[in-house]
Amino acid sequence: MKVTTVDIPGSLLLEPCVFGDARGFFTESFNRRVFSEATGANPVFVQDNHPRSQQNEPCGMDYQVAQTQGKAIREVRGRPLRVLEFGRFWNDQHGGVERHVSELCTGLAAQGFDIVNLVASENLKRGDKVEHGFRVVQAPSFGKLFSTAMSPALLLKAAKLHRETPFDLFHLHFPDPLTHAASLMLPASVPRVITWHSDIVKQKRLFKLYGPFLRREVLRSQAVVAATQAHFDSSTQIPAALPASKRHVIPYGMDYAKLALDERTSRLRDELRAMAGMADVGGAPRKIVFALGRHVYYKGFDVLLKAMKHCDAFLILGGDGPMRPELHALAESLDLRNRVYFSGRIAEEDLAAYFNACDVFCLSSVTQIEAFGLVQLEAMACGKPVVCTRLGTGVNVVNVEGVTGLAVEPGDAAALGECLEGLLCNDGLRERLGAQARSWARDEYSLDAMVRRHIALYEDIGDSARPHR
Ligand SMILES: Cc1cn([C@H]2C[C@H](O)[C@@H](COP(=O)(O)OP(=O)(O)O[C@H]3O[C@@H](C)C(=O)[C@@H](O)[C@H]3O)O2)c(=O)[nH]c1=O
Numbered sequence: 001m002k003v004t005t006v007d008i009p010g011s012l013l014l015e016p017c018v019f020g021d022a023r024g025f026f027t028e029s030f031n032r033r034v035f036s037e038a039t040g041a042n043p044v045f046v047q048d049n050h051p052r053s054q055q056n057e058p059c060g061m062d063y064q065v066a067q068t069q070g071k072a073i074r075e076v077r078g079r080p081l082r083v084l085e086f087g088r089f090w091n092d093q094h095g096g097v098e099r100h101v102s103e104l105c106t107g108l109a110a111q112g113f114d115i116v117n118l119v120a121s122e123n124l125k126r127g128d129k130v131e132h133g134f135r136v137v138q139a140p141s142f143g144k145l146f147s148t149a150m151s152p153a154l155l156l157k158a159a160k161l162h163r164e165t166p167f168d169l170f171h172l173h174f175p176d177p178l179t180h181a182a183s184l185m186l187p188a189s190v191p192r193v194i195t196w197h198s199d200i201v202k203q204k205r206l207f208k209l210y211g212p213f214l215r216r217e218v219l220r221s222q223a224v225v226a227a228t229q230a231h232f233d234s235s236t237q238i239p240a241a242l243p244a245s246k247r248h249v250i251p252y253g254m255d256y257a258k259l260a261l262d263e264r265t266s267r268l269r270d271e272l273r274a275m276a277g278m279a280d281v282g283g284a285p286r287k288i289v290f291a292l293g294r295h296v297y298y299k300g301f302d303v304l305l306k307a308m309k310h311c312d313a314f315l316i317l318g319g320d321g322p323m324r325p326e327l328h329a330l331a332e333s334l335d336l337r338n339r340v341y342f343s344g345r346i347a348e349e350d351l352a353a354y355f356n357a358c359d360v361f362c363l364s365s366v367t368q369i370e371a372f373g374l375v376q377l378e379a380m381a382c383g384k385p386v387v388c389t390r391l392g393t394g395v396n397v398v399n400v401e402g403v404t405g406l407a408v409e410p411g412d413a414a415a416l417g418e419c420l421e422g423l424l425c426n427d428g429l430r431e432r433l434g435a436q437a438r439s440w441a442r443d444e445y446s447l448d449a450m451v452r453r454h455i456a457l458y459e460d461i462g463d464s465a466r467p468h469r
Pocket residue numbers: 094095096097099100197198292293294318319320344345346347348351369370371372373374375376378
C-alpha cells in the first residue's frame with residue numbers, strides 16, 4: 001500500500017496495490033496489519049459503506065475532530081451507463097406508457113444507472129426535477145395533434161442534453177412521431193432501443209405517409225422491445241425485415257407495493273363499498289365491477305355501460321377524457337344513475353382503495369390499440385379476476401382465460417354483461433381465479449424482473465455504448 005501525506009493536517013492518502021491485466025484487476029481494499037504499520041493506528045474495522053453520487057455531484061467527506069470514526073473513501077473508476085429515456089408525457093397523465101416509463105426509470109435509477117427522462121408537457125409548462133432517483137425534463141408544448149405533443153422545444157432539448165453530457169444509449173417508446181423526430185436530430189452512432197407499445201390504429205391515412213420513416217427508424221435501432229410476443233405477432237407495422245435477434249419480449253412489470261392498503265385507503269375502500277351497498281334493493285349489497293382508463297373510444301366504456309343492463313352490479317368507472325359527457329348521458333338514458341359512479345381521474349395513491357373495493361375488474365376495450373392494459377396487472381395483483389375482450393393482443397396474454405379471468409368478444413354488450421353476472425354470482429370461481437391472478441401478476445410481471453432484463457439488454461448493446469462526442 002502506498003502512503004502519502006497530504007495538505008490536510010492529520011490525513012493520509014492511501015493507495016492500495018492494484019494487480020491487473022486485460023481481464024480485469026485485483027486489489028486488497030483493507031489489511032489491518034499493513035494499515036497499522038503504515039499509519040501507526042490500530043483501528044477496529046466496524047463497517048463498510050458504498051454510497052453513489054449522480055454525475056457532477058460532489059461526493060461529501062466528513063472531517064471528524066472527535067475520534068469517532070475514520071473514513072476510507074474509495075474512488076471507483078468508470079461511471080454508470082447514461083441513458084436518455086424518452087417518454088411521451090410525464091407520468092401524471094395517467095397513461096399506461098407514461099406509467100411504464102416511470103416504473104422503468106425508477107428501477108434503473110435504483111440500480112445505479114444515470115437516467116434522464118425527457119417528456120413533453122401537455123401545455124407550455126416546462127420542468128427539470130429529480131423524482132424517484134432520476135432526472136425528469138419536461139419540455140413545453142403547444143398541445144397535442146393526433147395524440148402527439150407539438151413540442152419543438154423537446155427536439156432542441158434532446159440535442160442540448162446530449163451535447164452537455166453525452167448519452168450512451170437512447171430509449172424510445174413508440175409510437176411517438178415527436179421523439180422519432182428528436183432521434184433523427186441525434187448522432188446516429190449512439191445505440192437506440194425502441195419499445196413498441198402498440199401499432200398506430202386510428203390515423204391510418206396519416207400512417208401511409210409516416211410509415212416508411214417509422215420503418216427506417218425501427219430497422220436502424222439495435223433492439224425492439226415488446227411486452228408480449230403477441231405485440232410482435234399482431235403488429236402490421238413492425239417491419240417483417242426486423243431480424244429475430246433484434247426482437248426482445250420483456251413483460252411490463254410494476255411495483256405492487258403501492259396497492260397495499262393502509263388506514264386511509266382502507267377507509268376509502270369501505271366508503272366505496274358502502275356506496276355500492278346503498279344502491280342495493282334491500283337484499284345483499286350489490287357487488288362492484290371496476291373499470292379504469294382514459295375515456296376514449298377504444299376503451300369500450302359505452303359497451304360496458306350497455307352491458308350493465310345484463311348485470312345486477314354496481315359499476316365504478318374511473319378516469320376521465322373526451323367521451324365522459326357522452327358516457328354520462330348514456331348512463332342516464334340506460335337508467336343506470338344509481339348503479340354507476342364516475343370517479344374521475346384517480347390519484348395513484350388512491351388506486352389501492354379502488355382495486356381492493358371491487359369484486360371483478362373489467363377491461364372492455366374494443367380495438368388493438370389496447371395492446372396490454374397495465375390496469376389488468378394492478379387488479380390481478382390485488383387478487384381480483386379480470387373480464388376482458390378477445391383482442392388478440394397482449395391483453396389476452398396478461399389475462400389468461402379460465403385461469404386469471406374470463407373474456408368475451410369485443411363490442412358484445414350482452415355477452416359482457418352475462419359474463420360479469422355469471423362471475424359475480426359464482427363466489428368459488430371468483431375466489432379461485434382471483435388467487436391465481438394474484439400469483440400470476442406478482443410472479444410473471446414483477447418490476448424487478450423487468451428492470452433486470454432491460455439492464456441485460458442495455459449491457460448486451462453496451463459494447464457499442466461508449467461515450468459518444
Ligand atoms: C385513468 C387512470 C389511469 N391510472 C393509471 C392506471 C394504470 O397504471 C395506468 C393506465 O394503464 P393502462 O395500460 O390501462 O393505460 P392505457 O394508456 O390506457 O393503455 C396503454 O398502456 C400501455 C402500457 C400499453 O401497453 C398500451 O398498449 C395501452 O394498453 O394509469 C391512474 O392511476 N388513474 C387514472 O385515473
